[in-house]
Amino acid sequence: MGINEIFVAGGIVMYPLLAFSLTAIALIIERCLFWYKINQKQRRVVRDVLAAYRDGSEIVLSKLRQNGDLPIVRIFLEALELDYAPPQAFRLALEGATQAELPILQRFNTVFSTIITGSPLLGLLGTVLGLIRTFANLSIGNTGGKGVGQVTAGISEALVSTASGMVVAFITLLFYGAFRGLYKRQLALIHEYGNQLEVLHLFRYEERQTDIGIKSLGQGRK
16 A cells, blocks of 8 residues: 555545644754754863863854854853853843743744644544544445445545554654753753853952952052
8 A cells, every 4th residue: 555545545634644744854854953963063162162261261252153053152152241240140141041042942842742732633533534434334235345445445544544643643752752852951051061151250250359459459558
């Protein structure tokens, strides 16, 4: 039984299921490319930025701007624009930038949830329509070939639509679970690297305050 025959056998609900499956495939590809790019570049870029910031290098902001396609880099960039701010303000900037990036990391989750929930329901609808078609074509004592064929078509519609809806939902659920895992891992890394940046900023802020105090004391003695 070919794909075309399966599609025809599944009845009218196969059209929205096809739309669901094509949408899921497109979004899965987009999310796979998104997470692949992050996992390939992020650790190296963040470690270089933290090392440069620790050493007091002036290339930190330029290096961040060169990699502005990474969520954690955008978080660092927004916080480091307040480099001379007190630690409390710096922490608020980090937290605010992190909250702004969460929708990007969770993009299309609502669509995935809709497909996962809606596909089995469409399959169930196809089952009901197939059974209605089957019972409508049943007539006691009718053993002719046409009647049997119509009954068989109704049963086929019921089974194919149900199976198709479950397959679409199951495959989408697998990738959705993987993307959820990547999101949680990314969130943990953002907190880890954000805490490291916050500690480095605290050290630099205290050093500046100490230098300012020494300069003020020297000017007072003059």
